[in-house]
Amino acid sequence: MAKREPIEKQAWKPGNVLSPAPAVLVSCGATRGFKPNLITVAWTGNVCSEPPLLSISVRPERYSHGIIETTREFVVNVPSLRQARAVDWCGVVSGRSEDKFAGAGLTPAPALKVGCPIVLECPLNIECRVRKSMELGSHTLYVAEVLAVQVTAALIDGRGKLRLEKGGLLAFAHGQYFALGRCIGRFGFSVQRRKTGTRR
Numbered sequence: 604m605a606k607r608e609p610i611e612k613q614a615w616k617p618g619n620v621l622s623p624a625p626a627v628l629v630s631c632g633a634t635r636g637f638k639p640n641l642i643t644v645a646w647t648g649n650v651c652s653e654p655p656l657l658s659i660s661v662r663p664e665r666y667s668h669g670i671i672e673t674t675r676e677f678v679v680n681v682p683s684l685r686q687a688r689a690v691d692w693c694g695v696v697s698g699r700s701e702d703k704f705a706g707a708g709l710t711p712a713p714a715l716k717v718g719c720p721i722v723l724e725c726p727l728n729i730e731c732r733v734r735k736s737m738e739l740g741s742h743t744l745y746v747a748e749v750l751a752v753q754v755t756a757a758l759i760d761g762r763g764k765l766r767l768e769k770g771g772l773l774a775f776a777h778g779q780y781f782a783l784g785r786c787i788g789r790f791g792f793s794v795q796r797r798k799t800g801t802r803r
Contacts, residue, residue, distance in 0.1 A: 622776035624648075626690050628680040628725060629659060630711070631670045632698075634718035639711050641703040641722070642667035643694030645775040646742065647679060655749035657731065660742040666698040671733065671745060676717040681727035684771040684782055691780070716750035726770035728753040 624645045633639040646660040657679065661668045671677055682690050689707035696706065704711050704720075711720035714730050721728035731747035758766050774781045 620777075623774035623781060624776065625681065626773045626775040626780060628682055628686070628690055628693060628709075628722055629661075629667065629677050630680055630722055631667050631674065631677045631719045633711070633720055634674050634676075637670045637674065638698075638702070639704055639720050640667055640670060640698035641693045641707065641709070642698070643690050644679075650746055656734070656746055657729065657749060658744055658746050660739075660744050662742055663738075668743060672736075672743075674718065675733040676719060677731055677733075677745075677747070678714055678717065678719055678721050679729040679731060680722040680725035681729070681770075682722070682725045682773055684773060686722075686724055687773060687780055690773065714751065715753065721753055726755045726758055726767065726772070 625647060627644050627647055629642050629644045629647075631637070631640055631642070642661065642665060644659050644661065648658055650656040650658050659677070659679065661671065667677075686707075686709070689709055692707050693703050696703065703709075704722075710723035712723040714721050714728070717730045717732065721730070729749055730751040730753075732750055733745050733747045735746040737744045737746075754765060755770070758769055760766050768783075768786055772783050774783055
């Protein structure tokens, strides 16, 4: 057995270091007098499978916070590397003074179940309605039910399987964006039996 190199650890102060996180564009507005808007969010994740629920966290001072509080709906748009500049730009400018769709060069398109638009260019669009919100300090956590999903048709193979690995998705860690790397295995690969050839 190979000798392992010693692993040294350092103690850091408590903080948000869980990484990487998905970098997504959340669209909202276009109803109740609000213009369509986009906000870049890295704090998002799956919560439950039955019913399908996800969460996003938004600072109360953000323009999108007031929109989501009123309309109780949003779309999580999962971008690709092609939208990396738009993702960053939408995170540093405010929808109070900018038309983010126009400024980012993105196309608002109709959602299936909610009033706010999807981002047409993003490979995956997840339409959500808020079921619960919690004030947690610096952020409001929104737990929302997934009402509909739209997928770019080019990412669906001949067997009807979603091939998101072809989408060139983004990740975010410690203030930097990363391209997701190669696939190293499917869920359960660690316990899967190896196929053996048939002897003749």
